[in-house]
Amino acid sequence: MRFINPIPFVIDIQRSKEFYRSILGLKIVQDFGNFVLFETGFAIHEGRSLEQTIWRQAAPLQASYGHRNMLLYFEHEDVDAAFETIAPHVVLIHPVERQAWGQRVFRFYDPDGHAIEVGEPQTPMLLETP
Numbered sequence: 640m641r642f643i644n645p646i647p648f649v650i651d652i653q654r655s656k657e658f659y660r661s662i663l664g665l666k667i668v669q670d671f672g673n674f675v676l677f678e679t680g681f682a683i684h685e686g687r688s689l690e691q692t693i694w695r696q697a698a699p700l701q702a703s704y705g706h707r708n709m710l711l712y713f714e715h716e717d718v719d720a721a722f723e724t725i726a727p728h729v730v731l732i733h734p735v736e737r738q739a740w741g742q743r744v745f746r747f748y749d750p751d752g753h754a755i756e757v758g759e760p761q762t763p764m765l766l767e768t769p
Contacts, residue, residue, distance in 0.1 A: 646674075647711065648686030648704040649751050655683050658750050662728045663713065681711075705752025718743050718759045725757070 649655040656675050659665045666678040673685035686704055690697045715721040722735050722745050732746035732754060744758035 644680045644682055646682045646684050647753050648689055649683050650686060650703055652683065652685040654750050659683065662725055703752040705748065705754065707754065709753060711753055711755045713755065713757050714760045715757050716760065718745065718757060721757050
């Protein structure tokens with residue numbers, strides 16, 4: 640068995656697809672309408688239809704699916720440039736800062752309230768032992 644990817648539920652698939660494509664710069668590999676797969680293996684699914692598929696019923700309509708219980712992690716070669724491009728379009732959790740393990744990251748919310756982290760690539764030389 641091998642892990643493939645998380646699939647966050649989204650309220651508005653068009654809004655989320657545009658967010659990940661335009662703001663984060665992810666390339667769409669396949670678009671099935673209510674399910675979108677991006678080049679990196681990341682995917683999003685329209686929540687109401689996925690609830691129906693999994694549980695055979697949709698949950699009561701909600702404002703968003705993000706519940707501060709998951710972090711979507713991305714890397715970018717130039718974390719400062721990524722911050723300058725993304726920050727004006729999102730609700731920031733915090734700007735670029737160095738973490739205890741030495742990596743520089745920033746965090747923000749997607750349109751559904753899922754927390755996203757963008758960090759510089761991690762290499763064995765970058766990581767520090769606490």
